[in-house]
Amino acid sequence: MPFRSTLLLCAALLWTTSAMATDQLTIYTHPSFAADWGPGPAIKEAFEEQCDCAVNLIALESGGDILQRLRLEGESSPADIVLGLDTGTMETARQTGLLAAHETALDRLNLPIEWTDPLFVPYDWGYFAFVYNTDQLPEPPTSLEALINAPDDLKIIIQDPRTSTPGLGLLLWMRHVYGDKAPEKWAQLKGKILTTTKSWSDGYFSLFMNGEAPMILSYSTSPAYHMAIDKTEQYQAVRFDEGHYLQVEVAALVASSKNKALGRQFLQFMLTRDFQRHIPLKNVMYPATDIGTELPDVFGKLIQPGKTLYFDPATVADNRRSWLNEWLDAMTR
Numbered sequence: 451m452p453f454r455s456t457l458l459l460c461a462a463l464l465w466t467t468s469a470m471a472t473d474q475l476t477i478y479t480h481p482s483f484a485a486d487w488g489p490g491p492a493i494k495e496a497f498e499e500q501c502d503c504a505v506n507l508i509a510l511e512s513g514g515d516i517l518q519r520l521r522l523e524g525e526s527s528p529a530d531i532v533l534g535l536d537t538g539t540m541e542t543a544r545q546t547g548l549l550a551a552h553e554t555a556l557d558r559l560n561l562p563i564e565w566t567d568p569l570f571v572p573y574d575w576g577y578f579a580f581v582y583n584t585d586q587l588p589e590p591p592t593s594l595e596a597l598i599n600a601p602d603d604l605k606i607i608i609q610d611p612r613t614s615t616p617g618l619g620l621l622l623w624m625r626h627v628y629g630d631k632a633p634e635k636w637a638q639l640k641g642k643i644l645t646t647t648k649s650w651s652d653g654y655f656s657l658f659m660n661g662e663a664p665m666i667l668s669y670s671t672s673p674a675y676h677m678a679i680d681k682t683e684q685y686q687a688v689r690f691d692e693g694h695y696l697q698v699e700v701a702a703l704v705a706s707s708k709n710k711a712l713g714r715q716f717l718q719f720m721l722t723r724d725f726q727r728h729i730p731l732k733n734v735m736y737p738a739t740d741i742g743t744e745l746p747d748v749f750g751k752l753i754q755p756g757k758t759l760y761f762d763p764a765t766v767a768d769n770r771r772s773w774l775n776e777w778l779d780a781m782t783r
Contacts, residue, residue, distance in 0.1 A: 503709075530703070632773070696759065
């Protein structure tokens with residue numbers, strides 16, 4: 451065999467052996483996690499250094515889209531991990547029967563609530579809050595009730611609870627505070643809503659940051675990014691008297707995954723410092739474990755809710771459709 455042909459054959463064999471040795475871990479997630487400025491790229495690099503694998507991040511539009519894609523694909527899904535569901539959607543995801551036990555020790559978790567779930571591993575958490583532009587709105591309403599009763603010339607941006615996890619968070623927040631009176635409170639709030647966007651990023655970057663409205667539904671942690679990265683205190687979250695609704699974001703192993711061992715390795719990796727240290731300023735949330743001095747100082751300047759509001763995920767799943775219908779009726783009345 452000619453020397454050049456021998457070299458080509460050896461190279462082909464080496465490439466094939468390498469390709470066969472490297473497993474691919476496919477993760478469905480949302481755009482803010484997978485974006486260049488998000489935690490995904492750094493986490494992908496850190497995990498690939500220790501797993502002898504290639505991580506493929508597939509960004510879908512929102513947490514709702516992740517769940518919808520998983521349902522549509524069923525057992526033929528190429529995903530090994532779904533990352534970006536939360537306490538508002540996880541019970542619905544559990545009921546699909548398409549997820550497998552994580553088998554991860556949860557003793558390192560540092561959350562405002564106890565966590566023992568066998569399917570879902572938290573990777574961050576935070577509180578929903580209204581963020582405001584201090585230049586446009588020097589004195590924002592300081593409670594849900596004050597916001598609802600504010601003049602209609604105060605305009606806010608919210609997200610659709612059918613497609614957005616923050617949007618669903620506001621739905622649960624309103625229901626937790628007002629119970630059966632939530633529909634009439636939505637009707638009162640309606641006049642102040644400038645627009646309802648499909649996703650958080652659509653409203654925050656395209657509208658709020660361009661000054662279209664002085665106030666937007668977001669997170670109590672959002673100002674941390676502006677203070678640490680943008681070096682400005684112009685954007686702040688307002689502390690509401692009634693308390694703030696808690697969100698815990700989670701990941702889970704897909705039952706049909708051909709790489710379950712690798713998927714479980716990634717879920718365990720999520721609770722290590724190499725993953726968690728990228729959360730505060732790249733996902734702009736609280737890390738799910740205590741990272742000590744690596745938590746940026748600006749997190750000490752954030753509002754602290756007087757009360758944590760939270761529904762058990764099973765309660766959300768049981769009532770989600772009826773609460774969504776109440777919201778739709780109020781918005782279209």
